[in-house]
Amino acid sequence: MDRTSVINAYKRYANIYDHVFGWIFHPGRMRSVEQMRCQTGDSVLEVGAGTGLSLPLYPPDVVIIGIDISPHMLSKAKILSERDGLENVAFAVADAQLLCFPDNTFDKVVAMYVASVVPDPQTFVAEIKRVCKPHGDIFFVNHFSHTNIWVRQFERFLTLFSHILGFRTDLSLDAFISQNQLIVKEITPINLFGYWSMVHAIND
Template identity: 35%
Template sequence: MSGNPFEPTPSTDGAETVALSPLPGIHARAESDTLTQEQIKRTYAWYAPIYDQLFGAVYAHGRRRMAAALRTLAPQRVLEVGVGTGLTLNCYPATSSIVGIDLSEPMLARARRRATRLGLTDVDLRIMDGESTPFPDASFDCVTVPYVLSATPEPARLVRELRRVCRPGGNIVILNHFSGSRFWWLLERAAQPLSSKVGFRSDFHFEEHVARHDWKILSVESANPFGLSRLVVIENV
């Protein structure tokens, strides 16, 4: 086990306008922070028409930092878990072949339109559960997980699958919110009871979900406003 106590260093898609109903259950009090696939599908179907407006600019710095890391790694074959509306598709080197997967068909439909608009030809977008994929062992040089680890039903199961499909010596790149920033502490606590309704866990710890695993953490850096997220580059061992 690595036991590395890393700390971070100090749109539109051209789609039609859609009238939205209230986010399902947003006013209900959740009994726990558990997430299910059906909750995630319902929530992100609701988010899809407005996801880029809600999260595009807020998470843009993290996507730029991920792009810089990927240029250095220069992977040939990449799996992106949770490709969403495709906001990260232009992060990858032109020489990389990309497979992007997501649970949400409405989100993925927007990713397909974005890939077409960007003229991306070596991109394969599929509906799929990241916790259980049909890919053979060691299929990819790099697996990226942008803003997904805290938005999956079983994070530990997702980690096992990432490691299985990434070749030994390849890289896993995690971009995610982790608890600990003083600036976001109050908001994390306020959002925690609603995690099953908003589609992600606000109370999510780096030590439990990243540092405890027996992989090699190469770097950790802060990303997004006021340390909202961390970019973690890992060597799969």
């Protein structure tokens, strides 16, 4: 998957995203924001904020920056934040693989359902670690390849269509953790049948 196919896929999804992926992904969004245990004045970076469905879940005294590579998804997030009067949120169209923030900027960084969409997950994680403060909290919510061999084979097959689907289904959790040298605090199965995972890591 490359940058152009991601932008095109999410241009197609923008108008239907909330109906198709809104409810199914929502427990993961709620659980992550809950587990972030945000304190007054915390700065949070939401990477791949999409249509902004998680934004109303944050306490109002937290500053949130939502970035996304898709202007179409982000324009939906702006409409939602205006509708809900969210004054603590700012947006930027930006690539998670080349973040436009200085080192050690955010108390917490979260990327929900993004790791299997970005073309290069290692650069994506390196950028997240760079902009997160030392010992800050990093959360990934994602589907990782299944432990059952038959399901895994099917997921590999689906990956042939990832440029159309707009996501891959074959990201290995073990490889994701080891290649990115994540200091994992907790891994929680999430959403339907625990098919997705929430990975809470502490920045080095």
